[in-house]
Amino acid sequence: MSTLTAVSASHRPHRRTHQVLSSPWATAGAIIIAVVWTLPTFGLFLSSFRPADDITTSGWWTFFAHPQVTLSNYAQTLDFTSGISVIKALLNSITITLPAAIIPIVLGLLAAYALAWIDFKGRNILFIAIFALQIVPLQMLLVPLLKLYTGGVSVGGLHLFPGFAANSLSNGFAQVWITHTMSALPLAIFMLHNSLAAIPTSVMEAAQIDGAGHGQVFFRVALPLATPTIASYAIFQFLWVWNDLLVATIFTSGQNAPITKMLSDLSGVYGQQWYLLTAGTFLAIIVPLIVFFALQRFFVRGLLAGSTKG
């Protein structure tokens, strides 16, 4: 009964504002914007199913007069090779994205837990410093990191760190995983800290009175309670890495290029091969779109929280 009252009470202002704000004109205006927003994507999407010759000789809107659908663009694109094959580039994207999403979350959780639940001198200053690190734009990091990975570090003429082997720089992904992890940490720690710090003190104390050490509390109490935030952040980081071009451009030089870098290159060299670009684009954005539609709620939360990254 009380639930019912609550529901109807919450509906009442709802209905009234409805009358206040919405009008047929407003809805019509919104629909016009929505159409304008969707048309470019729709045009490219439709084109990807048209015969290759038709794409470059007639506009996609003529499709409705002469409908002709084919999957050959996708077949040819998956077969296409320019340095590396499109399939390899998609695989590379997956290989880059999964570790680059998981590693910063785990490291961020460890640090965020300590910042939230271990009292020590300078804790606030450390937290503010980490928060402030978010302001560093990616562009500040690229060149020094590239030099670090390829040439290592020397201090006072002594070669300290030799850098990565040439083989792993052109075929491997270590430098990409590490770069994404390092640049993700400030935001990861900030978000996860907010969520861990929101756990009631009584819950944490109860666990500690039961004799659990920090390691156990971390696993049994903190992790489960922070799961929604972890999910939001994981989705955000996954999409961020999947969609990234800048890190890929600097740190993947050969066999390890992800699909975004390949598409960007193709768009320059094969700029008029629209059968390739239409199908390639949709092969690249299908993963984020699936994530978007499947996990919309987490997706929105993650995007909102991480919107200043990079």
Add this chain to the structure above:
Amino acid sequence: MQAFFAWLAGLPQLVQIPIVIVAFLVVVGAVIFLIEVVPRSGRGLSWVRAAIAIGVPVVVLAVLGLEKGAAWVFLLGAVLGGGLFWLDARSSKGRGRLIQLALFVSPALLMMAVGLIYPTLRTIVSAFMDKSGTTFVGLDNFAWVFSAGGSGGLSSLINTIVWVVIAPVAATFVGLVYALWVDRSRGEKFLKVLIFMPMSISLVGASIIWKFFYDYRQGNQIGLLNQIVAWFGGQPVNWLQHYPLNMFLLIIILVWSQTGFAMVILSAAIKGVPAELIEAAQLDGASSVRRFVNVIIPVIRPTIVVVWVTISITALKVYDIIAVTTAGQNSSSVLGYEMVRQFSLLPPQSGHSAALALLIFILVIPFIAYNARSLRKDS
């Protein structure tokens, strides 16, 4: 570690993912195991603590692949570990606490020191060095940016400012109007998804989508924009070749992708405006436009500013859109792209590149400081 990554790079692609994740989790598991062991009391455990405090830094340094000549670095690591043990043993809040703390935070702190602080300092230094990075040249690189003859420096700075002025305002405005128009209308959810979806598409994908829209060719047009021009009897235009027109058309791509973000946040804010306020204004006979301007806008003003600031930061750092569409041709470059281009020239203009990166950094600071301040006000 180098050997591990080199070995990993030679493995079949899909095997690399589980191996690296499992290897990473094993290391994290070991760290958590140590965290559990460290605070136990009992005879001999002081020795365990000392071994952990001194041994872990040494092992980490060894795994990083430091060269043999660097014995003093290992010594330094051991001394620091010893210092930690000493501090921990004297701590009044119980033994093991400080070592635990170090185990929790140092992986992330180390990575941020190496990956964020060190490169930032290096780039700041490089901005005042010549292209070889060894000779101090004072403000020469900035003089290059601000000189009209500099190949791309000044125009990319000017363009970036135009981007930051236009894109956030346009995206916020359209997002706000749209949020208001769809608010509580029929099909609100669906209409929102249409606008929000571009956010999940990479800027690379978005740029190709719009490049197709802007396409220009002789004869039959395949780009919708030129077709619309043709339908109205005009001549097709090579849109991306003419400055400043190309810049505005590229800005549209960013607006297109960011409007959804603005819309979602502002929509939530609009739903938070008390209905009584709106009703009161209605009873006063205010028109719907006036209700909007005088009642809703003032209430959600802080949210509008946060959205605007956030998109400004994105606009400042744009790289992908330029790289995919024009590659900076026809004066369309921006700071974020020009910085990379200067470094990829032969020989690399690292001084110019660093100066441009530093300019982005400086321009970003006020926006982030503002966002941080309003964030703190919230909490």
